[in-house]
Amino acid sequence: MAEETAGHKILITDIAWPSTAPEREVLAELDAEVVESDSPDEDRLVELAQDVTGILTCFAKVTERVIAASPRLGVVGRTGVGTDNIDVDACTRRGIPVTYVPDYAIEEVADHAMALLMALSRKIVALDRLTKADRWETKPARPLHRMRGRTLGILGYGRIGHALALRAIPHGLKILVFDPYITPDRVADIGAELVDKERLLAESDAISVHAPLTPETHHVIGEAELQAMKPEAFLINTARGPLIDEYALAQALSEGCIAGAGIDVLEVEPPPDGHPLLAEPNAIVTPHAAFMSEESVLELERRAALAVVRVLQGRMPEFIWNREVLEQVVLAED
Numbered sequence: 001m002a003e004e005t006a007g008h009k010i011l012i013t014d015i016a017w018p019s020t021a022p023e024r025e026v027l028a029e030l031d032a033e034v035v036e037s038d039s040p041d042e043d044r045l046v047e048l049a050q051d052v053t054g055i056l057t058c059f060a061k062v063t064e065r066v067i068a069a070s071p072r073l074g075v076v077g078r079t080g081v082g083t084d085n086i087d088v089d090a091c092t093r094r095g096i097p098v099t100y101v102p103d104y105a106i107e108e109v110a111d112h113a114m115a116l117l118m119a120l121s122r123k124i125v126a127l128d129r130l131t132k133a134d135r136w137e138t139k140p141a142r143p144l145h146r147m148r149g150r151t152l153g154i155l156g157y158g159r160i161g162h163a164l165a166l167r168a169i170p171h172g173l174k175i176l177v178f179d180p181y182i183t184p185d186r187v188a189d190i191g192a193e194l195v196d197k198e199r200l201l202a203e204s205d206a207i208s209v210h211a212p213l214t215p216e217t218h219h220v221i222g223e224a225e226l227q228a229m230k231p232e233a234f235l236i237n238t239a240r241g242p243l244i245d246e247y248a249l250a251q252a253l254s255e256g257c258i259a260g261a262g263i264d265v266l267e268v269e270p271p272p273d274g275h276p277l278l279a280e281p282n283a284i285v286t287p288h289a290a291f292m293s294e295e296s297v298l299e300l301e302r303r304a305a306l307a308v309v310r311v312l313q314g315r316m317p318e319f320i321w322n323r324e325v326l327e328q329v330v331l332a333e334d
Contacts (some may be wrong), residue, residue: 008032008312009072011052013060014040016079017297023056026305030312042066049073054308057085059269064090075099075311079304080291082240083321084213095328098321099307103159104300105291110163112290113208113238116262117168120206120234121147125284145205145232148172153204155197155220156211156239157182164208165190176200179211201228206236213240221245226252234260238290241265250276253283264290 008030012020014037024034037048040060049055049069055062058079067073067090076091078100091098119125123141130140138144152168154161157179165175165187175192178200187194200207207229211217221235222245229235235258237244246266252258260282266275269288277283291300307317316331 008053009051010034010054010056010308011045011049012036013045013055013057013062013066016058017301020301022298022301023305026302026309029309045069054312056304056308059085062086067091067094067096075308077304077308077311078321079300081105082213084240088322092322092325095325097311097317097325097329097331099304099311099317100319100321101300101303101307102319104303105293105296106159106163108293108296109160109238109290110167112264112286113160113164113210113236113262114167116236116238116264116284116286117152117206117208117234118147119284120236120260120262121145126281143232150174150205151176151203153178153200153207154192155179155200155207155209156217157187158210158212160238161208161210162190164210165192176204197225198228201225202230204233205230206234208236208238209243210239211243213242218242219245221249223248223252226257229258231256232259234258234262236262238262238264241267241269246275246277250280250283253277253280260284262286264288 010027010032012023012034020036027034035048037045042061042063042065045060045066046069049066051072052070053072053074055076056079062076062085064087067087073096076086076096076098078086081100081102083098083100086098088098123144126141130137149172152173153176154165155178157177168175169190176195177187177192178195178197184194209221211220220243226248235249249261253261262284263277264286265288271278278285310317311331314332316333
């Protein structure tokens with residue numbers, strides 16, 4: 001664990017926004033040397049991680065080799081919600097806290113999911129394509145169904161799932177929730193119903209996925225689940241790409257097993273050439289943009305950097321993923 005002294009060195013593995021000025025402004029409290037990687041390649045990160053006291057990562061993989069490159073490493077911070085690109089176990093074994101920002105961009109992601117649901121329901125993209133192809137007609141976009149009175153299934157009911165439900169209710173949607181880690185009273189106050197996965201699949205006219213990515217949730221929606229959905233149903237994913245077997249989804253769309261999909265995240269980003277989902281006319285695919293707003297990105301950059309600063313100062317950050325590390329590391333509460 002690094003002490004609160006000069007000589008801190010922070011590696012920023014990758015940049016998903018115009019600059020790291022907000023991070024640097026926060027990290028200045030440590031008087032730290034900041035190193036920005038020019039590549040997310042593991043070998044390059046291992047090279048740059050020599051003698052660092054902290055790592056900030058967005059999408060780049062922080063593997064055990066990267067973690068082991070510096071005996072001074074005291075914290076790995078994720079500039080994002082999840083930590084599936086970080087070898088958390090390797091950090092825990094070394095007594096290294098892993099920080100993250102689980103409650104940023106809630107409004108943006110819920111808005112994006114709702115926007116995808118409305119665009120799919122009203123066939124907005126299909127109608128736009130027809131109009132721009134000089135086809136002033138609606139017949140190819142039919143059938144169109146009224147959204148009010150239909151059922152939205154929410155798979156995973158954390159902060160964003162709840163925020164989506166609050167957006168959907170005023171539109172007259174009935175809300176079903178599947179989440180094995182919550183109790184019925186968690187959703188009762190908004191008039192939603194907690195159901196099992198089978199009922200969610202069978203009764204929902206649209207399903208929006210908001211689960212964290214774990215071994216248990218990998219491909220939580222696959223061929224069998226798609227076959228169990230209504231043929232007029234939509235599937236939306238603004239959470240993590242690997243939650244859905246996207247090749248099975250492409251096949252389901254091609255065969256008319258479900259009516260459409262709104263996808264913001266993929267297993268491999270950007271997708272490889274010829275990815276079948278990109279060729280499906282009933283799929284709306286956006287480039288991992290649900291979290292994006294000027295406000296959310298600035299908040300994320302600053303809070304992620306502040307978490308690293310606090311740990312390196314021996315202070316408790318807002319959120320630690322691997323809380324069991326606190327048995328090895330003493331962090332002062334404010």
